[in-house]
Amino acid sequence: MNASQICTTLSTLKSLRSPHEQVWRDCYDHSYPIRGSGFCSEQITAIEAQMRKARMLDGTTTDAARILSSSIMSGLTPANSLWFGMDVGQETEDERRWLDDSADILWQNIHASNFDAAAFEGMLDEVCAGWFALYIDSDKERGGFTFDLWPIASVYCSASKAGGKIDTVYREYQLTAQQAVNEFGEANVSENTRKLAQDKPQEMVRFIHAIYPRSTYMVGARLAKNMPIASCKVEVEAKRMVSESGYHEMPVVVPRWMMIPNSVYAVGPVFDALPDARTLNDLCRMDLAAGDLAIAGMWIAEDDGVLNPRTVKVGPRKIIVANSVDSMKPLQSGSNFQYAETKIQRLQASIRKILMADQLQAQDGPAMTATEVHVRVNLIRQLLGPVYGRLQTEYLQPLIERCFGIAYRAGILGQAPESLAGRNFTVRYLSPLARAQKLEEVNAIDQFVAGALGIVSATQDPSILDNIDLDEAQRFKGEALGVPNSIIRSKADRDKIRADRAQAQQDAQEQAQQQMMMQQAGEAAMRQQPGAAA
Structure with a gap:
């Protein structure tokens, strides 16, 4: 596409997104006003954000949204434990070792970057507005990864396939004239921008960054213009293409919470809590007015x-x-403070329930029993299971694929075994939420094995255990519980230990038999000597 086509496409995408913007603006105004910068005005200043925050007379929605965002992030991408692995299916020990080492290197580099900060703010956008846009690239100066959370007010999306993942992202942003010249070069920007860079270097210039799949491309292309994903930057006023490049993988991940029908956009859980949040805010306003009358009198x-x-x-x-x-x-005054207090508590409880704050947050009180912990984990799994499935597909998988591509091309993963050439890997999730989804199977295995052992104890017949592959059961439980791979022996090492043990037992038996035969031979020789009977 040329510059004019990109500008025209952006206008179309703006018209398609505009019917939903008021809803997102309301959701932000009742939770995190500063995150809604761009929906209500070009840019929210700190003072304006403070004024919007002051109009919120109750912080329940903000607190519950923060708890939900933190819980999802700690359940999806914890910084203190490896939350993903990679499989190719039927891999050898060398292939498994390289895949595990690569996953560990990726995880370390992801969390050594600014991922945790950008991902948390992105999850706030996910909870409030229902989607966010995270740009992933390599850090050209220091190495490693860099994650840039784009303000969703400036991002416009589309999907090339009906009902598919978002693969077309347009971003409208501004640079100072001096920044534009430094980034794109004087020869590529317009004459007007070159003059501004000399006379008014801090004057803002509008640009469009268009990312979309190319209809034709070269497999394994080295030139950016031949890569599968196109990246074009256009100076808006001059309708001039200032940069044309490309990516091997989609560099922007756009996960969504709950889809809006006939649209690529989504809404978040704050949308469900919005009626209660509005009512609570109005009720708190009336309660404060009644309190003024009660204190000052009428x-x-x-x-x-x-x-x-x-x-x-x-x-x-x-x-x-x-x-x-x-x-x-x-x-x-005739004010009924008891009714107001009761109604406020009900609305606050309703908001916290919708945003799952009470279910996800640790409750005050005595330590929970193992049964209570299991019930609580099962509840969290049921509440976040459907959301987790979509986040796996639209957030974690493209993020890992993008990071793997950057790291592999940079050579930091080392040389892969030749047997992996041409084989696609699948992501294996090891996060707390992924493990919570497997706890039912772990408990089922424990109950099944315990029942079989009970039958053996009662009947003294161990043949019932022939129905259970105890080795496979233990390996599955270890993986489901997130046990590090370094703790679990490979099947080859396990079989070698068993073979060595069996050989040692056989050698011991043979040695015992030899000793017994020698002893018997000695006793027989003594009986044959003259006078042995005496």
Whole structure:
């Protein structure tokens, strides 16, 4: 596409997104106003964000959204434990070792970058608006990865296949004239931008970054213009292409929470809590007004020619001149604080329930029993299971594929075994949420084996255990519980240990038999000697 086509496409994408923007704006205004920068104005300043925050009279929605975001992130991509592995199916020991080492190197480099900060803010956008856009690239200066969370107000998306993942992303952004010249070069920017860079270097210039799949490309291309994913940057005012490049993998991941029908966009759980959040805010406003009346009081006064109610000010150490003590009396406000307090608590509980804050947050009280822990983990798995499935497909898998491609091409993963050439890998998830989904199977295995052992104990017949592959059961439990691969022996090492043990037992038996035969031979020789009977 040329520059004019990219500008036209952006206008179309803007018109398709505009019907949903008011909903996202409301969700941000009742949770994280500063994250909604660009939906209500070009750029929210800190003062404006503070004013919007001040209009929120209750922080329940903000607190619950933060708890949900933190819980999902710690369950999906914890920084303190490896949360993914890679499989190719029927791999050898050398292939398994290289895949495990590569996964560990990727995990270390991902969390050594700015991933944790960008991912948490992205998860806040996911909970509030239902989607976010995370740009992944290599750090050209220091090496490793860099993650750039794009403000969703400036991102416009599309999918080349109906119902498919987002693979077309347009971003509208601004650079100073000086930054534009430094990034793209004087020869590539327009004449107007070159003049601004000399006269007004801090003047802002608008650009479009268009990322979309190419219809024709070269497999294994080295030139960026021949890669599967196109990357074009256009100066908007001049409609001038300032940069054309490409990527081997889609560099932007756009995970979504709950899809809007007939749209590529989504809404988040704050959308479900929005009616309660609005009502709670209005109720808190009325409660504060009633509290003002309850504290300061409300009075009724009679204009009797002596007392002028329009000029009377009630306060300490003030003398009010009146014709009679009945000329001025306190007036009951009629406020029902008990109803307001009860209603506020109900709304707060409803918001926390919708955003799963109470279910995900550790409860105050005595330590939970093992059964209570299992029930709680099962509840979390049920609540986040459907969301986790979509996040696996649209967030974790493309993120790992992109990071693997960058790292492999940079040579930091080492040389892969030749037997892996042409074989696609699949991502194996080891995060706490992934393990929680497998806990049911782990418990089923434990109950099944325990039942079989109970039968053996009762009948003294071990043949019932022939129905169970105990080796495979233990290996599955180790993987499901997230046991490091270095702890679990390979099948070859296990078989060698068993063979050595069997050989040692056989040698011991043969040695015992030889000793017994020698002893018997000695005893027979002594019996044959003269006088042995005496």
